[in-house]
Amino acid sequence: MADVIVRRKICRLCRCEVLDLALTLLPSALADEFLLTSQHNLEQAKYPLDLYLCRKCGFSQLLDVVTGNTIYLNYTHETISATGLGTHFIKYSRDVAAALSFPPSTLMIDIGSHDNDGSLLRGFKDAGYRVLGLGIDPAREMSRNATEAGIETRPEFFTSELGRKIAGAHGRPKVITANNIYANIDDLEGITVAIRELMADDGVFVFESFYALDWIKNKVFDFMYHEHLSYFSVKPLKVFFDRLGMDLFDVWPVATKGGSMRYFVQKKSGKRTSQPSVNLAIENEDNFGLFTLKTFTTFAAQIEKLKNEALTFMNPLVASGKKIAGFGASATTTTLMHHFELEKNISFIVDDFKVKQNTLSPGHKIPVFSPDVIYQENPDYIFIFAWRYVHPIIAKHKRYLEQGGKFIVPLPEFKVIDKSNFGET
Numbered sequence: 001m002a003d004v005i006v007r008r009k010i011c012r013l014c015r016c017e018v019l020d021l022a023l024t025l026l027p028s029a030l031a032d033e034f035l036l037t038s039q040h041n042l043e044q045a046k047y048p049l050d051l052y053l054c055r056k057c058g059f060s061q062l063l064d065v066v067t068g069n070t071i072y073l074n075y076t077h078e079t080i081s082a083t084g085l086g087t088h089f090i091k092y093s094r095d096v097a098a099a100l101s102f103p104p105s106t107l108m109i110d111i112g113s114h115d116n117d118g119s120l121l122r123g124f125k126d127a128g129y130r131v132l133g134l135g136i137d138p139a140r141e142m143s144r145n146a147t148e149a150g151i152e153t154r155p156e157f158f159t160s161e162l163g164r165k166i167a168g169a170h171g172r173p174k175v176i177t178a179n180n181i182y183a184n185i186d187d188l189e190g191i192t193v194a195i196r197e198l199m200a201d202d203g204v205f206v207f208e209s210f211y212a213l214d215w216i217k218n219k220v221f222d223f224m225y226h227e228h229l230s231y232f233s234v235k236p237l238k239v240f241f242d243r244l245g246m247d248l249f250d251v252w253p254v255a256t257k258g259g260s261m262r263y264f265v266q267k268k269s270g271k272r273t274s275q276p277s278v279n280l281a282i283e284n285e286d287n288f289g290l291f292t293l294k295t296f297t298t299f300a301a302q303i304e305k306l307k308n309e310a311l312t313f314m315n316p317l318v319a320s321g322k323k324i325a326g327f328g329a330s331a332t333t334t335t336l337m338h339h340f341e342l343e344k345n346i347s348f349i350v351d352d353f354k355v356k357q358n359t360l361s362p363g364h365k366i367p368v369f370s371p372d373v374i375y376q377e378n379p380d381y382i383f384i385f386a387w388r389y390v391h392p393i394i395a396k397h398k399r400y401l402e403q404g405g406k407f408i409v410p411l412p413e414f415k416v417i418d419k420s421n422f423g424e425t
């Protein structure tokens with residue numbers, strides 16, 4: 001577990017050296033490092049969680065890059081299928097195939113295909129494309145699984161050199177995709193140049209990532225953790241791709257991850273027409289104040305207010321002997337737990353995903369169980385860490401409400417739900 005922290009000195013997109021601290025969350029353990037119970041003695045360091053705004057291009061980003069072998073290890077097939085993301089990626093492939101209208105047997109490549117369990121490639125394959133997945137190093141096992149499932153997947157990290165090998169063996173792809181993984185890459189310039197070099201001249205690079213404007217507007221602040229280095233928006237990306245000889249010609253808003261954006265990029269020599277969506281999004285970002293420090297100060301104040309509301313409610317309960325459980329053990333839980341300083345208030349966490357059950361939460365080592373434990377332990381309250389899924393969670397656990405249990409919902413507004421007000425939410 002030898003993680004190393006490297007401090008980046010320049011903007012990841014435009015190389016500017018003037019970066020202003022825009023938002024500070026309390027230092028946190030690595031968000032995905034849920035431990036096996038047998039690892040309870042392992043030390044888990046906390047790392048700073050500071051977001052910087054580039055004064056030149058307005059890009060928001062983490063500069064502290066934690067590298068090591070641990071950060072990508074907890075991704076699971078189970079999570080993808082159970083959260084409906086598999087369906088999302090199948091639809092993604094259909095929509096993109098229809099929009100780009102390349103002929104059948106066109107080659108497409110997905111970088112970080114383990115990230116979506118190969119769902120995107122399967123969709124493109126069904127649409128008649130030739131497909132190739134590129135994993136990243138720690139995901140070797142998953143790459144092998146996908147290959148065994150009939151989709152060729154190479155586990156190497158994507159570089160220009162690998163790109164040349166691929167072009168030699170398979171030809172130049174007309175579609176290259178990279179999704180949530182793109183926000184996790186420190187050397188964006190390196191990978192993007194490699195993509196440009198590999199892509200066919202009329203090819204399109206498509207990627208989808210959570211969207212900085214929605215991230216603030218929808219208060220999804222718990223999406224900020226060390227793995228997420230980039231908080232993308234259209235304006236800084238437009239300038240970035242232009243500098244690298246590419247053209248961001250279309251953007252589509254998508255609902256996943258609390259609000260995401262799908263970006264379409266071609267080489268500058270490409271023939272596709274620039275869509276009004278790009279300038280419209282940039283105008284929207286400027287009007288929102290996405291590139292000003294003031295917007296982040298306001299965001300920080302909103303987060304602080306919600307934290308105080310939660311602690312003011314929970315601290316006296318715990319002091320008087322009430323028991324509070326948590327619902328949801330994902331990476332966002334780690335940020336919420338650390339930044340809201342909830343560790344003394346949460347007795348245990350439950351999660352639907354088997355892979356998370358019987359683990360310990362990162363940093364605080366709070367035990368995670370199956371939701372069945374709710375009905376054995378009968379906690380007085382359940383704090384919903386997975387607050388974006390509050391409706392399906394409560395609908396599934398009406399029995400707990402009917403037995404007198406109460407849910408604490410921390411975001412986007414603090415509220416407590418019991419059987420008397422359930423249904424008003």
Ligand SMILES: [Zn+2]
Pocket residue numbers: 011012013014015016054055056057058059
């Ligand atoms: Zn910049």
